[in-house]
Structure formats: structure tokens, C-alpha cells
Amino acid sequence: MNEDGSDTTRPSAEVPEFRRIRSEPLPPQQVPPRRSGAGRPLPWMPSAAARRRRAALLLSGFLSALVLLASGTAWSVTGWLSGQLQRYDVFTGLLEGDRPDAGARGALNFLVIGSDDRSGLDAGQRSELGVGNVEGRRSDTIMLVHLNHERDHITVVGIPRDSWVQIPGHGPHKINAAYSLGGPSLAVQTVESVTGVRIDHYVEIDFTGFVEVVDALGGITVCLPEAIHDEKAHLSLEAGTHELDGVQALAFARTRKSPHGDLDRIDRQQQVLSALLDRALDSQTLSDPARFTRFLETALGSVTVDEALDTAALNQLGSQLRTVGLEDVTFTQVPVDRIDFWTPSGEVAVTWHEQRAAELFNAIAADRPVLTEEAEADPVLPEPGEVVVEVYNGTGVSGLGGRLRAELLAAGFQVPAEAGNWVRHDLAETLVRYSSDSQDAAVLLLESIPGARPEEDPALGGRVQVVAGANLTGVAVPADLASREAEQPVDVGGRDAVHTSTAADNICR
Template sequence: MSERQDGPEFRRVRSAPTPPASPPHTTRTRHTMALPSRAARRKQWALLAAGTMSVIVLLASVAAWGLTGWMSGQLNRFDVFGGLGGDRPDPGPKGAVNVLLIGSDSRAEVGDGKKLGVGHVEGQRSDTMMLVHLNHDRDRITVVGIPRDSWVDVPGHGKNKINAAYQFGGPQLTVRTVESLTRVRIDHYVEVDFTGFVDVVDALGGIEVCLPEPISDPKANLDMDAGTHKVDGTQALGFARTRKTAGGDLDRIDRQQQVMSALLDKALDSNTLSDPGRFTAFLDSALSSITVDEGLDTTTINELANQMRDIGLGDVSFTQVPLDDTAYWTPRGDVAVTWNRTAANVMFAQIAADKPVTEPEKKGRPGVDEPSAGDIRVQIFNGTGTPGQGGRASAAFRDAGFQVPGTAQNWSSKDVSTTLVRHSPKRKKAAEAVADVIPDAKLQEDPTLGEEVQVVIGFNYAGIDAPDAPPAPTPSATPSAGERGEVHTSTAKDNVCSP
């Protein structure tokens, strides 16, 4: 391991204001502050709850209640950008905003670390890292997951895993590292530690998460069967952090995105946010676990919340850095992941230019008119209400060679009699290929759908007839960079367990 070098000492500058009371009398005309309608509060939630985990769950809600002045004083602040110098990417198009979200694994203020499954390791590391892009038109949020085990150049420290940047130089070196890798200029920094994450989930009354297969991780105090589960803050923390699945850190990014989507979905209907007393108490306990850059002040929070008021679950998209090697043995003898630089450069160039992150078009193969299973992305929905049915179907489609990038979700109803294969007009051939392997399935065209084919499991579902498998690779063959380095996106609406 590289020798640890201490970064700048954190100075959590905090004021100690009290929650806002009635404003003093002035000669100006007083306006009675009416609480926003439920519909208005739902719209104002979308920015921060979807984009920055618990912070978002906090900031936009605060704007809705008019408490931003008090909240701004409660947040921890750090001079993230003061010492970065001039060797930074150029600012993006006017109005676009890029936020680096860090989930910190600091144990310093975690009380019972054993209960939370985080132990008592000294020091502080970046356990989660996401780049959140808010576009100029304020009608789209893109969240890019960055694997913590990415093997990269850390400025001034050579090759290392990307989360070592935080250990070596705190938020400043972390921002410098991400900017040097992505050439995307970071405008704001938000950090949430374990305690804040648990507080947020508990304040919302828990969230729903979905598992395609069981997880058992004694260190994280996690033992969950396949299916849908309602979890509290401690369980959600274990669910988001565990790497005890076949995909390791990459599966963990998928689960973290699912947790973020569930937080947003639950926050929109939470009684916590409609009760001023409960909401204020929640803020008072949770904000001490959040650190932001000095530029994320009251005015900025208000502006962002107001600008993003029309964002919905379907406007928040998730993806992760395309990878080349998911089992790279580093020179020091541990395993890391490496990026597919070509695909990553294209994706981050789109973000830097304030363009939507798009998936590369599939190129047809000469002489082949029908799509193969490996060319088809399938999203599974459980329309029966039978626990685990969606997860079992997802596993069957993966085994048959189809792309199933997300976990199975619940359909809007639980009484679907006939399995449906839903598709956009341009994906009819792909849908027909899917329907061919599901006995008695029914095709259903929906012009609002995109590239994915949706399979809604009905009561007549009895498994699939797997298509002929492609030739097996030779023992020496390894997946190509293109096969492992493709960009896949999903929305917050896709990621929640139920509508």
C-alpha cells in the first residue's frame, strides 16, 4: 500500500442558529408564508433527492419550507476549490452544473459501529463516489457511478485506487483526481457520512429495495432473501455497501443507485416532509453529517430547487463508468478495475458539453437480420405479486444470454393474467425475439418506450425456452473492451421497486 499522506485538516465551520421563528416587524408589507401544496412539494423534491442522496432529500425540501437560511448555517463547509490552482477543465456551458457526491466511510461519529456493520477503522475514505450533472435546461439529471476500486492516476501520488485520493488529500485531491480523469469541471461538492445516511432513511420511515438473489454478509449484518424488502437506515446502509455478490463493487453501484431512487420515491410521499416539527427535528440531527463546498450557499440552494421543480423520476438517469477489466491485478497484488478509456472519454465529453449520455448504437452483423439475445436489453416486471417471481425471471433471461441490466421491479398491478412483452415501434423485432422464448406471451406496443423491451410477468408464466446458445469462447478468450465497456443507462423510475 502507498504510504498515507495527511491532507488538509478539515475545519467544519458551523454557526449555531436556532430554527427560524416569526420574522420581526418591519415597515415593509408582511407576506404570510403559505405552505406549498403537496403537488408543488413533489416537484421541488426532484433535484437534490435524486442527485445527491440524502442531501438532495434535504436541500430541495428546505427550499419548499423556507428554512434555507437556518439550514445553510447547520451544514458543515469546507474550502474545496480554494487550492486547486488553474490546471482545471474549462467550465461547461453556461447554466450546467456538475456536483461531486461523496459517501464517506468516516467512523468518527458513528456510535455503535458493530451494529451498523462498519467496524471502527481509523481514518476516513470515500466509500461511494458519483458525478451528478444538472443540465442547462433543468429538465434532466444524470448520475454517473464511479467505482471506488478504479485503478487511476492520483495527481502527485501515482497509480492507486481512486478512493485513495480522499485518504491522501481529502476533498481537494478527490476533486482534482476526478477532474483530471474526466475533464469535467466540478462546480460543487457534497459529502454524506454513515450517520447522515442512516438518519435520512429512518426519517423517511424506511425504503423498499429489491433483490434478484439472496445476500448474506455477516460483517454488514445483512441477511436478505431474494425479493422485495422494506429496510430501515441500518439495513439500507448494509445493502448499499456490501460487496458480497458476484459483481462485487459493480453490483454495489447498482444497489446504491436503487437506494437513491427509492429515497427520492419515498421522500415524495413521506409524512416527515409534511410535518414542520418532525422535519425540523430531522434536519437538526442529520445536517451535521453533511459537508458541502463554501459556494453551495443559501442563494444557490434556493435557485437550484426552484429551477428543478418540474423534474420527475423519469428525468433522473443513472449510469456508471464503462470498464475494461473488472479483475485487474495491481502491481501491489490486489484486485482493481480499469476503465474503457475510449467509451469513458465519449461519455464524459457528452457530460462536459451538457449533452445527454447516450448508449452506443448496436451495429448489425452482415447477413443477420434478426437480433440475438445478447443484443436485447430486457427489463423485468412482476405483475403477479408473487414474491421473488420477477427475480427468478431475471435470472432466467440472464442465463439465456439476454441483457438484464437492472433488478426486477413490481408492475403497477398484481393481477396480470397473460405475460406481456412491451416494446417501442422500432424495437418490434427484438420484442418478437423475446416473445419467442416465452410460451403464450402477448406483444404490446407502446410508443413511449425506448430501447429496452419490457417483460411483465403474468400468472401464465412458466419459465422460458432458452434460445440456442452462441458458440462458447475458447478457454483463453476474455471479454473484449467493447463487451465490458458499453454505456448503459436507467432512470430513477426504472430503479424503484414499485410505482
């Protein structure tokens, strides 16, 4: 996947066309206020507080589709609202025998796609948005949104678009290729196949729709722990708090100019969703019927949903989810084991941690809470003399492996064998390779070798390997490290465990 959003592995076969069907009901007429017995006017819309609570449903997990239910329970409004959406027949072609079993009774699962379709943008618009000129359409953002049976909690799972998966009928590809190969139906079929979770509804929004939603709410506030500079996306932000308009928010959500690329993007997208929800709750947009109607007319033309998400379904969800708030929306992402998997075509992809990903999706399918991986009870890191290391040279620099072995020996580690040559000779970063049986030893080595990064390999069976990369500077065991307790013995890499946050956690305060 290139930095401008293009995918050089995109198949060249002709892409099947799919049509969206748009209905055209008229906006609701202004209804004169009724009067209560006491003579007090009763507005045709529910109270501002009720509308704000309902906005929590959509803005938490559905991008701009989140605002669909914020209009309240009036049938005339939801009927008009439903008609503003574009619709696509997502599920008809899916064979029942190939789909996962239905989930827990009453729970609902939405597949939310952010499309990178540029077909409706001219050259000037593409340049302004910083989205490049790649033709075709792909799923730029993929989220699985779970509404629990009690309708008091929403879970949003970010799926890396570079995930290396089996696409039904097409073999191994990055998961975002499913949309370009077969549209929404194949995207749903692929996500169901790799997660085992049955999808009940489909929501899609394009670039312009996202920008319009942010601008209609007056922008969003985000907090950056470190600066981001992306010339292609026209984004330059220093560390700190920033107010972003729609174009900047799109660039912020899409940029990959950070150490963990696609995974960091998911974190930023979740921050953007939380900021949208927070701004919607504080904005006057939802308390002013005329302003709210204009907002919906602007935003919803870029939203596509499945045909079953009709007026009745929207009305019912709006009523059921009226009490959901910031603290009731949980964000997480698929646990991964590699972010540098080399595909057969020579591109870098992401692979999932099979066991932990299965546990995550099994919990969602069963409508159970998603639990964060907890560290095991305070093990103490080993002494260097207790760690046996295999050393390899992963560069073309002659003698670098031998130098690394000598420094590890001098630091007290056991290195019985001479350094060997690794299968690759172009490693930029030094690797500490380990299995689940050698996590404590890996932590000690990672702290002792500046710039090294972890790589878990279950096949090592307790062995530990260090592969010298071009960034190797030396070995130095911190004085207090060998005897102190391991702070993160379970999650060496930080990305293979399940981590969660709420929308309230993600917003700037």
C-alpha cells in the same frame, strides 16, 4: 480493497487535516398565517406538491443533501437550512491552469462523496453498522451528478471506488485513496483530472447521516433478483422485495457480496437513491412543516458542502428544479474493461474502457444527453469451423490445456497450435480473450464453454484466445447457437458499454 471497506494499499504518510466550518443560525420562527382577500389562510411554506417536486432534486443524486431544497423558496427557511450544513473550502487551493475548462453555460456538476470516516463512532456503533474498525477516512461512494442547462434533467454517474487512476502528485492509486491523501480538494482534483469534467460543487455525507436520512423517511423498499448474505455487514436478504431501515440500507448499499463486486455496488446504490426519492415523494415528511424541520435538523448535521453552495445558491436551485421527477433522473456508471486488474502491490482494481468513458464524460462536459450504446444490426454468429482459437492452460493442472484443445477440435473449432502455458497458473475462471474484431467469435465460445467469462484485449487484433481456468468443465456448442443471430454483439462483457436507467425504472412496483 477488503470486504470490510479497508484498503490495504492506503498510503502510510501522514494525512493532512481539514476543518469543516459550521454556522449556527436559529431555526425559523413559526410565522402566523397570512390571509388572502377571500379570507383563506396562506401557509408560510409552499404547497405540499411544490415541496415534493423540489425533493426530486436532492434525493435523486445527492443522498441526504438532496433534501436541502425540499423546504421551498422562503428565504428564512433556506437561510436556516444553509446554516445546518458543515462547510469546507474545497476549491481555493486548486490551480486554475490545472483544471478542466468550464462546461456548458448554465450546467452544473456536483461531486458527491459518501465518506467511510468512522472517527465519530464508538465500538458498539461500528459493530451495529457493520462498517469495521479501519482508521482514517476514504471515499466509500463516488458520484458525479450533472444538472443540465435547462434544469429539467439530472444525470448521476457512479464511479467505482476501486478505479485505478493517476492521483495528482501521488501517482497511480485506487481513486478512493485521493480523499484519504488530501481530503475533499484532492478528491475533486483527481475526478477532474481523470474525467475532464469541471466540478462546480461538492457534497459529502457520512455513515450516520445516511442511516438517519433513511430512518427519517421511514425506511425504503428494494427488490433483489438474488439473495445477498454478508456476515460482516450483518446483512442477510433472500431474493424478493424487502423493507429496509437505515442500518440495513447502509449494508445493502455497501456490500460487495455479489459477482461483480464494486460495479454491483453502484447498481445497488442507485437503487437506494431511487427508493429514497420515491419514499420522500410518498412520505408525509415533506408535507408537514414541523416534521420536515425535525427531519432536516437530524439529517443535515452529517452533510458537508463547499462554501459556494450558500443560501442564495440553494434558493435558486430549489426554484429552478421544482418540476424534476423520477423519470427525469438518469443513472449510469463509468464503462469499464477490466474488473480484475492486478495492481503492482498485488490487489485487484478496476480499469476504465478509455474510449467509451471519454465519450461519456465528453457528453457531460458539453451538456449533451448520455446515450446508451446500441447493438449493431443483427449479425449472425459464425460456425465453429470459422473460428480459429489459441488455447492456454491457466492452472497448475498438467494437461488441462491439451484436454481443452481436444474438446474444442471435437466441437468443430479450429485450433492449429498445441496448447501453451499462460503467464499465470492460478486462474479460477476460464477466460475467453478477444478484441473488437472478434466479438462474434467470443460470443460463440462463451456460450459453448460453461463458466467462462470475457476479457477484451485490443492488442489481440482479431485473434481469440481461451485460457483454461480451474472451473473448466468441458465444451458443448448449443444446437441452435451457431446459426442464430447474436443478441449482444457489441457488449460481450456487459460492463464496457454505457447503460442507463431512470429513477422510475429502479424502484419496486
